[in-house]
Amino acid sequence: MANPNTILPPFPVPSNWEAVSQLYPIQSDSIWLNFCGISPISTYAKETMADFFDEYSKFGVFAPRYSEPKVKEQIREYMSQILKCRPHNIGLVHNTSEGMNLYSNSISLPKDSRILIIENEYPSNVYPWEHWQKKGVRIDFIPIGNTPDEFLKNLEAEFEKGNVSLLSISPVHWCMGMPFDMEKISSLCKTHGALLVVDGSQSVGHVPSDFLKWKVDFAVFAAWKWLLGPLGMGVIFISDEVPKNFEIIFKGAGSVKNDSNYLPYREERKPPADQFEHSTGNFNDWVYFLASLRMLTDIGYPKVMHRIYEISDQMSQMLRGLGFTLDSDHFPNAKSGIIGVTGFASGKTFQPEAIQTFLKGKKIYTAVRLGRLRLAPHIPVTETHIGILEKTLKEYLAL
Known part of the structure; x- marks a missing residue:
């Protein structure tokens, strides 16, 4: 995987896994085994943050290396390589719930159609869809079963019942660890004309994720799990096909083109992924996340x-x-x-x-x-x- 022309301090790639472990001080006198929950910080991310704060204290928003456009560009570049998509498909949010809610409230679904979600799904992939029930759209939960094949049969049976407008799924179950065959799931969605939405918090950085090949319409995931990033930051992927039936519900200072010129007010929106960043993000988290992506990419x-x-x-x-x-x-x-x-x-x-x-x-x-x-x-x-x-x-x- 190519390494962008990084603005960060050098990262000496450790020679073995023991040396990688030493990048995480928490592992020296304890054992963290909840990386699919919240990941601890590495010394490289900590040192990068110190470097950033040092530069920012001297130059403020005019920091020569840590400018917002540079950091965002490199995050998008790293993420586009991981997801096998294009940088403009990537946007930055705070968490899965935020991204899923923004998307869910910005699309159109036919009345009397159905949304499918796996049973015992994480709440961030359930609550954002509940408002559709008041609009005549039903939510049905798919039994997981004990194996990926059993789940696929259950999913096929639900599709055969008809009227499925959207499937929102995690490629890896957050409790069982069971991975699902996303290529076959994608094919089912295409055959039945259903939108495919992905909660990638338990998959991105953990299993191969090819969103373009899977024909994913929208995905969102937390940065602080398998990507070893900061708590309180998320990433979205939005397909180039989405804008045909999409109107994001929020409009902020950052939603419109040429947003650094505040007046006159304007109507022309940024591309969809940028619209999700409708105002100022937590730039500290961006730097932390970029450091984690750099570390993972350099290791490979x-x-x-x-x-x-x-x-x-x-x-x-x-x-x-x-x-x-x-x-x-x-x-x-x-x-x-x-x-x-x-x-x-x-x-x-x-x-x-x-x-x-x-x-x-x-x-x-x-x-x-x-x-x-x-x-x-x-x-x-x-x-x-x-x-x-x-x-x-x-x-x-x-x-």
């Missing part, structure tokens, strides 16, 4: 994704060896970094909250979601951390 995205799967597989094998059952037992050939621990093979009582509390007392941080103990390692997690986790779980099991 294929290498990063392979490592996520590698360390996740090692952790899964260790958990099975201790007698735990996992969601991925049902889809062993599908790649995912999210591990859903569902119980014990022996059938004994499984108390994920108790395990989470015990681990937290040992500075090992996980999450409990949908009755599962959820673990999500990323490149700062090493084999050493897996060994510590195994030892700690054995302590719990011996109680």
Whole structure:
């Protein structure tokens, strides 16, 4: 993946994964295993922020390297490479809910049609669609099943019922870690004339994401999960086809062309992705995010994704060896970094909250979601951390 002519300080690429782990001080005396929730900051991002603040304190908005246009241009360039799209398809928002709400309220859907969403979906991909129910559009939830193939059959059955105007889906389930076949899902949407919307928070940076090939109409995702960015920043993708039936509900100082000239007022809007940035964004977050994208790109995205799967597989094998059952037992050939621990093979009582509390007392941080103990390692997690986790779980099991 090409590296844009970056404005940031140099990033010496670590020689091994132990050195990558050392970029995350939190991993030195604790183990963070909730990267699909909120990622901690790296020393490179921290040092970049210090460099930015130093320059900004001297030059203010005229900072020569950290100008808003330069930072935004490079974020778009990095993201367009990750998503295999064009930079103008990328916009910056605060979070998934904001982007999804803006899109949902800016499109037109036929009355008596249906919106499809997977069952037990994250609220950011449910609440933004609820207003359509007052407008005569129904929301139906698709059973997940236990495997990607089973889910696909359930989805096909829903499409066969007819009147589907839109499918909004996460390519990876946020609790189970189960990935879905987006090429087949895209084909279903095309066949039935449905819009395809993606909540990419659990997929972008974690699994390959080709939004143009999938013919995605709109996508939004958080920066602070698999992309290791700042809490409170999100990214949108919007297809070139969307403007045909699209009118964004908000208009702000940044919505119109030539917005740096405030008067006279004007009607001509910026391209759709830029319209989502209807006013001033949190520029500090932009710099932090750019540093994370630079780090991941320089390490190499294929290498990063392979490592996520590698360390996740090692952790899964260790958990099975201790007698735990996992969601991925049902889809062993599908790649995912999210591990859903569902119980014990022996059938004994499984108390994920108790395990989470015990681990937290040992500075090992996980999450409990949908009755599962959820673990999500990323490149700062090493084999050493897996060994510590195994030892700690054995302590719990011996109680």
